[in-house]
Amino acid sequence: MSSKLLRGTFILTFGMVLSKLIGLFYVIPFEALVGAKGSELYQYAYIPYTLFISLATGGLPLAVSKFVSKYNALEEYAVGQRLFKSGLKIMMVTGFAAFVLMYISSPSIASFVTVSKSQNFTVEDITTVMRAVSFALILVPFMSLIRGYFQGHQSMGPTAVSQVVEQAVRIIVLLGGVFIVMKVMDGSLVTAISIATFAATAGAVGSLAVLLWYWKKRKDDIADLLVKDKGAVQISLPQIYKEILISSIPFVFVGIAMPLFQWVDTLTFNRAMANIGQAKMSGNALGILNFSAQKLVIIPMTLATAFAMSIVPTVTKAFIENSMDTFSNQLNQAFQILMFLTLPAVIGMSILAKPVYTAFYGYDALGVSVLETYAPAAILFALFSVTAAVLQGINQQKFTVLSLLTGILIKLALNIPMIEMFHTEGSIYATTIGYLAACLINMYIITYFTGYKYKMVIQRTLLMAAFTAGMALVVWGAEWLLAPVLNPEDRMQSVLFTVICAGLGAVVYFILSVKSGLAIQLFGRRIERLQQKLRLKF
Template sequence: MSSNLVKGTAILTIGLFLSKALGLLYVIPFYAIVGEKNIGLYQYAYIPYNLALAVAISGAPLAISKFVAKYNAMGDYATGRKLMKSGVLVMLLSGVLSFLVLYFMAEPIAHLVRKSDEQIFTIAEITSVIRWVSFALLAVPLMSIVRGYLQGNQKFEPTSVSQLVEQIVRIVVVLVGGFIVVNVLDLSPRTAVNFAVFAAFIGALAGLVVLYKYWMKYKPEFSQLYASSPTASNVTFLDMYKEVIGYTIPFVLVGVINPLYQFIDMITFNGAMSSIGLAKVTDVYLTMLNFLTHKVVMIPVMVATGFSMALIPVITGYYTKNDQKGLTRSLDQTFQIMLYLTVPMVLGLIILSNEFYTFLYSENPVGSGVLAAYAPVAILFGLFSVTAAILQGIDRHKWIVFTSLTGLLFKMVLNIPLIKLFEVNGAIAATAIGYAIAVGINIYVISRVLHYRSRMVFRRLVLIGIFNVIMFIAVHFTLKGLLAFSPVGGKMQALLYVMICAFVGVVVYGALSLKSGLAQKLFGDRLTRITKKLGFGG
């Protein structure tokens, strides 16, 4: 079992979980400050921002971690340092250019979004909010190269901590600023949304400060490795960036694929909904899909994202050394743990969709229906992230480009007709089909290239599936009993029901996993020693 993979994944996943959890929880008070109709303006800013950010970063954290890990595995620490020094300038330039592009493209994007005069937001309001968020692009790319270099040196903590601090600072600015704008200055909630998206820039500056402190902490260690390293290999800057750019194209696609799916919804959903007479509600429905429920659905995905970030340098190291056993062991471990943790979270969201939506936002049958329909797609999001990371680690970049674009093509072709037939669920179905096709091709390529077959993993996944069915039944009947006793009457009652059902789910799933020995096999010797003391099977 790869201790580097487990440790790196744990650090990154904990940081991502806290960051995602905070990113969800702050929406509750912000939703209360600006209201359901105005919060939709927020997502119109963040989708084009995420696209511009992915292009600006150009997959830097993962691409650079792969490059550095490769040369470190050969004992050449000087080449990685050489990339780091020149990359800082490249990222600064990239940030400025992407800021300018997004700032001046804001109005054309707004025209793509507004398809009917019956819609809630004006062209000017959508343009303004996109321009305010664009300032964050001046700082975020610089963070990305530092994170990538540190991850390539197996230093995962700085990425995790800086993301967390960045998120905390951003949220504090969003909530305090939003409250002051609306309740103290008595300005429009839409003005508060402008201020809220600008908070991304302030959060990024805080993240940079954290990374600088970590850099100073690790500097003596890096200097020692650099001093013991042979002179940087005969890799010219042109060759070096050619190699990195070769990595970055698939990295960009992986980083940008989810925002691209959302962007397709953003520019097609309103037009399709208007054509079937639903222009008055299209902004609100799109907000439910692309912002309110999407934030909840992405919580289970953070497990896969943590694996992806930690997996690439580990897989690259094994692949460079031609260590087939190490590769197989890492893949076995990844697929099992990811699905073991992700599937029960998804099932929980489906069963408790009404209670989750009521607690987080407000009671809304449409919103909770969207959450229940959207939740299963999280498994596909996670599998795409992990399988793409594996392909990146074994230098099959062209396949990532092919599968990403193929899935996206299906989304583009199917989106409008499915929306016209099934409204919001049509957009969800088009996303699921696109991701399923991409994941299917990725898995096929991995199995062919690495000759990867694992009956043990298949048996374990069947066992995980059985445990999830049992857990699903237990939680379902627990909720039915609670609702029969008293229907949900407010946010606190909804939260109470979520907590009771989650407790039942964790106890049932945990007991089955421990009694069967599955959890011990997945999470290693330390858990085995603890569970033996508690009387569970090892």
């Protein structure tokens, strides 16, 4: 990989991670201001908004990035420029159409999720917050395409900076607006959450301003490239868009996998809870499930997926070159890194559900129970992302659509009966079974087309499970010893409780993995350098 591309990848990854961190930790003051009811109302708007964004963009920004990069390599700069200009027009149209569609359909969606008068919010309340966030759809697709264009030119800085600015502006407007409404004006919760969701539009404006600044700064360089255009390739825009349509649909499905599962809950959860006489608490439970707990559950998978996905390009290269031994070795590495990082993290989070949830949101018995059950599912979320990326690498991405649709259908079929049997946790069981089915299909397709065997991964995962069990015993022991001293139901004490227990667990897992040689096999010299820096001898 060239130093320029490596630097660009690092910048983009750093920007994404920083943006996600900002988007994670704002929930602490946000929850303190609006409570569980506010989180419930917020997720009613944000999950459909995520789906409408995917509908509006249709994978075009990523496709533009790939095509601009491809034709720039051929010195056919004008082709990428034509695609970019036409793409901007399309994004303006689809963005506005998505806005109109969401704005108009909000009352219908709201009435579908409101099944009882004993719920916390009315159809009008949910409609108001959905319409508040819908305005962002006018700008976000247009903005995303500009990011894709810069990435196609191997310029990752504009995307990284604009992502961070977008998130920062959104959070500042969100928290500032909510604080003013709730604490200064003594306004209604619906007004506060409407401002919180509208903050997505403010974030998009901030991001777009950054991108336009970069465009103004670099337009002369782009003009110089057009002068050097060879002009040997004559390809029509309809031909390009046909290829884009075929290749981008699987990417769209992968991107909306989790929102789709959450959308099933949004549409069915309240109804199922009403069926068993739990309509009054259903809204609060749904807010915990789809917002509060979900924010925490995705933490373990984020870093693990990033590490594993970094190996996928090498896996793809080996497959294209028909170097199947290298392909198997690299895929073994990707899956093992994924399990090595995710398995102890999710089990640790499940064990420490009470202090972890309390540290972020304050103590809530239902929240603790949901997080305890939900955390292990993150393994499947991460596995789906990596297997989908591998399918893309071996040019079998169409099967990702099949696996995801299968998972969603299973979720749809099981969700209501599972919720009626197990209440809130039933939804988690339905999600887990759906994701498991999707992952198994992806894994089977990988084996079918490449002959890859999972024997090594299974063996190593069993070893990691043994280390995780050892870690879990230490964490349980630490919990037992700390319980008389620190109260995990107190917010400040729960932070210290979590740091001590999680720290001990991480040290035990690290020592076991290094002494066994597993960590060095997976991460090589990075572990040895870490040992040297910390002067550790095992």
